[in-house]
Amino acid sequence: MIDQLRQRARELLETGQAAVVIGYGERAGDGRPVPLFVTQPAETARLVFTPACVDNLARYLTRKDVQALGRPALVATPPTIKAVAVLVQENQLAADGLVLIGVCCEAPGTAGTACALLAGATLAELEAEVAGRLRGQELTEAALARVAALEAQSADERWAFWEAEFARCIRCYACRQACPLCYCEQCIVEKNQPQWVPSSPHPLGNTLFHFYRAFHLAGRCVLCDACAEACPMDIPLGLLNRKLAREVRDNFAYEAGYDHTAPPAMASYRSSDQEAFIR
Amino acid sequence: MAVLDQAAGAPAPDAVFEPRITAFVCNWCTYAGADLAGTSRLKYPANIRVIKLTCTGRIAPGFILKAFQEGADGVLVSGCHPGDCHYTSGNYYARRRWTIFRQLLDFAGIDSRRVQFSWVSAAEGRKWSELVGRVTEDVRALGPFSAFHAITRSCTGSEE
Numbered sequence: 269m270i271d272q273l274r275q276r277a278r279e280l281l282e283t284g285q286a287a288v289v290i291g292y293g294e295r296a297g298d299g300r301p302v303p304l305f306v307t308q309p310a311e312t313a314r315l316v317f318t319p320a321c322v323d324n325l326a327r328y329l330t331r332k333d334v335q336a337l338g339r340p341a342l343v344a345t346p347p348t349i350k351a352v353a354v355l356v357q358e359n360q361l362a363a364d365g366l367v368l369i370g371v372c373c374e375a376p377g378t379a380g381t382a383c384a385l386l387a388g389a390t391l392a393e394l395e396a397e398v399a400g401r402l403r404g405q406e407l408t409e410a411a412l413a414r415v416a417a418l419e420a421q422s423a424d425e426r427w428a429f430w431e432a433e434f435a436r437c438i439r440c441y442a443c444r445q446a447c448p449l450c451y452c453e454q455c456i457v458e459k460n461q462p463q464w465v466p467s468s469p470h471p472l473g474n475t476l477f478h479f480y481r482a483f484h485l486a487g488r489c490v491l492c493d494a495c496a497e498a499c500p501m502d503i504p505l506g507l508l509n510r511k512l513a514r515e516v517r518d519n520f521a522y523e524a525g526y527d528h529t530a531p532p533a534m535a536s537y538r539s540s541d542q543e544a545f546i547r
Numbered sequence: 548m549a550v551l552d553q554a555a556g557a558p559a560p561d562a563v564f565e566p567r568i569t570a571f572v573c574n575w576c577t578y579a580g581a582d583l584a585g586t587s588r589l590k591y592p593a594n595i596r597v598i599k600l601t602c603t604g605r606i607a608p609g610f611i612l613k614a615f616q617e618g619a620d621g622v623l624v625s626g627c628h629p630g631d632c633h634y635t636s637g638n639y640y641a642r643r644r645w646t647i648f649r650q651l652l653d654f655a656g657i658d659s660r661r662v663q664f665s666w667v668s669a670a671e672g673r674k675w676s677e678l679v680g681r682v683t684e685d686v687r688a689l690g691p692f693s694a695f696h697a698i699t700r701s702c703t704g705s706e707e
Contacts, residue, residue, distance in 0.1 A: 418654070427656025427694050456609070464609050472702035476612055479651060483608055486647045508654070515650045520643065534647070537639035539629060545649060546642070547665035547678060 269383050270317055273343065276369055276385070277312040280341045286367050287338025290328055292321040303328065307337065317343065319373040319381050324494040326351035326448035330360050341367035345376065346386075346398040347492030350525025351448035353395055354488055357528045360451060363391045370394045372401065391528055399526045406491050407514050407523075414504070415511045434474040436501040439467070443481065443495035443505055449488050456480055482508040487516045487533030490525040566686040568621040569614035570597045570679075571606045573638075576627035576668045583672030591676040592683040595623065602626065604637025608648045611662055615695045621661045621686035623679070628666040638666075660685045661692060 273291075280286040293304030293314050301321045306312055326348045328334045344352060349370060355361045370386030388394045409416075418426055441457070444450040457465045457477055465480060466473035481495075482505075489509045496506045516522050519542065522533040572578045578599045584591065600606055603626030611622045624645065632638045645664050653659050663682050667675045 415654075423653070423656045423658050424694075425656070426654065430655050431694075431698070464613070466702050468702070470702040471698035472616065475655075475698055476616075479612060479655065480609070483648060483651055486651070508651070511654050512647060512651060515647050519646050534643055535640070537636065537643050539639065541639070541642055541646070543629070543642055543646075545646070545659070545664060547663060547681075 269385060270315070272385055273317055273369065273371065274312045274315050277306060277315055277341065277343075278309045280367055280369075281306070281309045281312065285339070286341035288334075289315070289341045289343070289369075290325050290334070291315045291343035291369075292317055292323070292325075305334075305337065315343070317371050317383055319376055319378050319383065321345070321371075321373075322376050322497065324348050324351055324446070324448045324492045326355065327446065327451075327494070329355060329366065329448070330451040339366065341369060344368045344370055344394070346370075346372055346402055347490055347494075347525075348448070349386075349391075349394045349398050350402075350490035351492065353391060353525045353528040354449055354490060354532075355451075356391060357530065357532055358488075363528060368394055370397065395526055395528065403523065403526060407510065407517060412510060412514060414507055415514065418507070430475070430478075431471065433503050434478055435471060437469060437474040437478070437503055438501060439469040439474065439477065440500065442498040442500060443503075446494040446498035447485070448492070448494065449485060449490070450481075456484075478503075478505075478508065481505075482512055485509060486512040487520070487522060488524050489513055564687055564690060566594050566620040566683060566689075566691070567618060568595045568623060568679075568682060568686055569617075569619040570595050570623040570625065571603075571610055571614075572597055572599055572624075572667075573603050573605075573626035573633075574599055574601050575633040576631060576666075577625040577675065579669035580667040580671045580675045583669065584676045585672075587672045589672055589676040591679040594683045594686075595679050602632065602634050602637035603641035604632075604634065606641060608644065611648070615661075615692060616699050618696065618699075620689070620692045621663070621682060623663050623665070623682050625665045625667045625675075625678070628668055631668060657695070658689055660689060 277289040289306040291304050292301045294316050295302045303325060304314060324347055325342055356363045370388060372386050373383040374381040386394060386397050388397050465476045491513060493506050499505060516533050520533045581597060606624055614622050626638045629638060649659055649662055652662060665678055
């Protein structure tokens with residue numbers, strides 16, 4: 269599989285279809301997978317792909333320094349493909365402005381499971397491929413068990429739960445940096461005229477930051493868990509993301525990342541949207 | 548916070564709790580409706596502070612959070628009925644936003660009655676006055692939003 273991947277990357281660079289291949293390489297020393305940017309055909313031998321390669325590389329596509337390298341080819345896992353679909357949907361990328369090398373592991377994160385290239389080359393084909401594998405598997409009862417458990421508690425218990433979780437936040441913004449969809453040039457947390465979010469790691473600023481982070485990803489989050497993986501304080505960001513993803517699915521019959529031609533859930537409406545809560 | 552305290556007056560120890568409620572309303576329907584309530588001499592609780600915006604589509608969720616941060620115990624958001632938006636569809640976008648945002652607040656442990664939503668047209672002065680009454684009673688029953696105000700104080704260091 270890895271030979272096919274390297275061969276494909278080499279072809280893309282040699283034929284000029286891509287100026288840079290963004291994939292995974294191995295960190296010297298411990299062999300941990302790290303992002304690798306390959307611009308020379310001979311360097312493609314350094315590309316690797318294992319079940320440990322779970323970073324969402326789509327986050328590099330919107331960076332100006334990466335864009336300056338030229339047309340990219342992206343080694344894209346299913347969540348990465350979903351993130352690309354949302355970026356295209358939100359006019360941050362052109363669907364034909366990059367090449368996708370779809371890859372997939374049977375059980376991402378579990379060593380020893382089989383990895384393969386995904387069939388399909390265009391975004392639409394890969395979306396269909398990813399939908400076949402993931403759609404309906406992400407917001408299952410099991411995946412939402414912790415959300416449901418928290419919902420079953422009283423409001424005061426939920427507040428206490430999040431107060432304790434948010435209290436640990438050191439405001440490093442690793443979650444934001446790891447997220448392929450947090451691409452705003454100026455994030456609301458850095459705006460200070462007026463200031464919406466106090467910048468110190470105090471309870472108010474922390475609470476507001478996490479409210480904004482979750483809400484700004486509502487209807488957009490592709491559930492890749494890059495934010496939760498990046499969090500050094502183990503704040504359960506996936507819990508907030510899944511809660512809102514479920515609400516978007518239940519209320520608007522929409523799941524992010526499966527159709528780059530669909531209108532985004534929070535930037536569209538139906539006149540028939542339910543409004544039982546409005547007096 | 549100090550200014551708001553002044554506005555609410557220093558309550559006597561056993562006085563009825565008077566909640567502070569911020570209302571974000573649209574210029575074209577609810578503000579006109581509230582105006583009608585006034586010109587019609589309809590009475591409603593003075594606990595509400597109305598902030599007028601062009602459209603409910605302009606009411607970012609951050610405004611609601613900011614109101615709590617500044618000492619509000621409850622927030623009311625109101626605009627044109629569906630189909631009546633001055634800008635055709637601002638209220639439809641707002642409705643989607645509120646649907647998700649109130650779920651986020653609820654999940655975080657904020658009682659849904661602290662943030663209420665309604666449609667009030669320019670002709671519904673009576674609905675406005677009754678609505679303000681009901682929202683005020685809801686928030687009064689919930690009591691001060693101590694949980695949120697406590698984290699606000701922890702940041703600003705100000706004493707209430």
